[in-house]
Amino acid sequence: MSLSLTNGALNEVFETLSRHYRIMAPVRIVGGGRFSDTDNIQYGEVSTAEEIVWEEKSHFSPKEVIAPITQTLFQFHEGQLITSSVDRRKILLFMRPCDIHGLRQLDNMFLKNGDNEDFYYKRLREKVKVAMFECKTGWDSCFCVSMNTHETSDYDIACRFSESGADIHFQCNELREAFAEHGTESNFKPEFIKENQFTLKLPESTGLSAQEIRDRTIGHPLFDEYDRRCVECGRCTTSCGTCSCYSVNDVHYTENANFGERQRIWSSCIIPGFSDMAGGHSYRQRSGERLRYRLLHKMVDHKERFGDHMCVGCGRCDDRCPQYISFSNMVSKVTTALEETQHAE
Ligand code: SF4
Ligand code: SF4
Known part of the structure; x- marks a missing residue:
C-alpha cells in the first residue's frame, strides 16, 4: 500500500509519532562544515518533514544513531556498576539504500562477529524502523552499483520526497496505520539508481x-x-x-578514581x-x-x-x-x- 502526503500532513504524523519514536534523518547544521561558511549534513532528530535533507548526500552516515560517537556504557560508584540509560522511544531512521546495506554490515560486526552480541548496540538496533528514501542519481564519488548496494527491499517504509510532500510505500502495519488517515492512496513504488558515474573493478x-x-x-x-x-x-x-571500531576510556568524576563512567568513543585502524x-x-x-x-x-x-x-x-x-x-x-x-x-x- 502507498500514500501521498503533503508536508503539512507529514508534520501532523511526525507530531503524533514523536511520542513513541525519535525520528532521525539527515539535517543541515548551518555553518558547521569544515570550511568557513559551509554547512554540515549529519543525522539529527527532526520534528518536521522540511528539516530532512533528502536532496544532498549527508556528510556523515546514520551509524551515529545506533553506534554513537561517544557512548556511556556504565557508571561506577565504589563497587557498584550502573548500566547507562537509553531513550525509551523507538527510532524511525531515514536512510538511503546503500546505508541500509551498511546497517547489515554493522549488524555483522556488533551482533555476529564471534559468540557475543554487543549489548549497547543491540538495545538501540532493536528499536530501529527503517525509512528508506530514494536515491535515483547518486553523486560523482558513489559506486553503489559496483558494490550491489543500490537496491533494497529491507525497509519498513520507502519514501520519495518532493518540495511539497512525499509518496510513501508501506511494509510495516504499525506505521501504515499511523500515516493512513493523513494521506491519499497512490500507486507509488520506490525506484533505484541503475548506473553510477563510474564502475569500480574489484x-x-x-x-x-x-x-x-x-x-x-x-x-x-x-x-x-x-x-x-x-x-x-x-x-x-x-x-x-x-x-565500527572504538576506544574505551574511563572518565573520573572526581579525584577519587572509584567514581566515574566508562565510555566508548569512535576510533579507527587509521589512527596511529x-x-x-x-x-x-x-x-x-x-x-x-x-x-x-x-x-x-x-x-x-x-x-x-x-x-x-x-x-x-x-x-x-x-x-x-x-x-x-x-x-x-x-x-x-x-x-x-x-x-x-x-x-x-
Ligand atoms: S569505505 Fe566504502 S562504505 Fe566506507 S565511506 Fe568509503 S565508500 Fe563508503
Ligand atoms: S586518515 Fe588519511 S586517508 Fe583517511 S581521511 Fe585522513 S588523510 Fe585521508
Missing part, C-alpha cells in the same frame, strides 16, 4: 582468493605514496557508515597507536600499511567471513579526505597491481 575480479590477495599486496610499493599523503586524521573512517599491542609492538607503523589494512577489510576480509563486502560504495571517505585520497582509486590500483602479478606469472 580485486575479486582477478579470481584470486582472499589469501592470495593479502599475500600479493603486503609490502606492495603502490601503498608507499600514502605514507606521505595520508595525515592520519581518521575522517575517512568517521564518515564511513560501516567502520590504535592497534598497538602490549609491550608497544605495532604491526602497521606506516599510514600506507594502515590504508592497505582498511582496504582489505572493506573489500576482501569481511566478505570472506560474512559473505558480502563491508564497503557499500557511498563514497563518503573520498568526499571527506582532506588530502584528496580516493578510496575507490586505491581499490582500482590494487586490482590493476593484482592483474600485473598474474601477467608476470
Whole structure:
C-alpha cells in the first residue's frame, strides 16, 4: 500500500509519532562544515518533514544513531556498576539504500562477529524502523552499483520526497496505520539508481582468493605514496557508515578514581597507536600499511567471513579526505597491481 502526503500532513504524523519514536534523518547544521561558511549534513532528530535533507548526500552516515560517537556504557560508584540509560522511544531512521546495506554490515560486526552480541548496540538496533528514501542519481564519488548496494527491499517504509510532500510505500502495519488517515492512496513504488558515474573493478575480479590477495599486496610499493599523503586524521573512517571500531576510556568524576563512567568513543585502524599491542609492538607503523589494512577489510576480509563486502560504495571517505585520497582509486590500483602479478606469472 502507498500514500501521498503533503508536508503539512507529514508534520501532523511526525507530531503524533514523536511520542513513541525519535525520528532521525539527515539535517543541515548551518555553518558547521569544515570550511568557513559551509554547512554540515549529519543525522539529527527532526520534528518536521522540511528539516530532512533528502536532496544532498549527508556528510556523515546514520551509524551515529545506533553506534554513537561517544557512548556511556556504565557508571561506577565504589563497587557498584550502573548500566547507562537509553531513550525509551523507538527510532524511525531515514536512510538511503546503500546505508541500509551498511546497517547489515554493522549488524555483522556488533551482533555476529564471534559468540557475543554487543549489548549497547543491540538495545538501540532493536528499536530501529527503517525509512528508506530514494536515491535515483547518486553523486560523482558513489559506486553503489559496483558494490550491489543500490537496491533494497529491507525497509519498513520507502519514501520519495518532493518540495511539497512525499509518496510513501508501506511494509510495516504499525506505521501504515499511523500515516493512513493523513494521506491519499497512490500507486507509488520506490525506484533505484541503475548506473553510477563510474564502475569500480574489484580485486575479486582477478579470481584470486582472499589469501592470495593479502599475500600479493603486503609490502606492495603502490601503498608507499600514502605514507606521505595520508595525515592520519581518521575522517575517512568517521564518515564511513560501516567502520565500527572504538576506544574505551574511563572518565573520573572526581579525584577519587572509584567514581566515574566508562565510555566508548569512535576510533579507527587509521589512527596511529590504535592497534598497538602490549609491550608497544605495532604491526602497521606506516599510514600506507594502515590504508592497505582498511582496504582489505572493506573489500576482501569481511566478505570472506560474512559473505558480502563491508564497503557499500557511498563514497563518503573520498568526499571527506582532506588530502584528496580516493578510496575507490586505491581499490582500482590494487586490482590493476593484482592483474600485473598474474601477467608476470
Ligand atoms: S565508500 Fe568509503 S565511506 Fe563508503 S562504505 Fe566504502 S569505505 Fe566506507
Ligand atoms: S581521511 Fe585521508 S588523510 Fe585522513 S586518515 Fe583517511 S586517508 Fe588519511
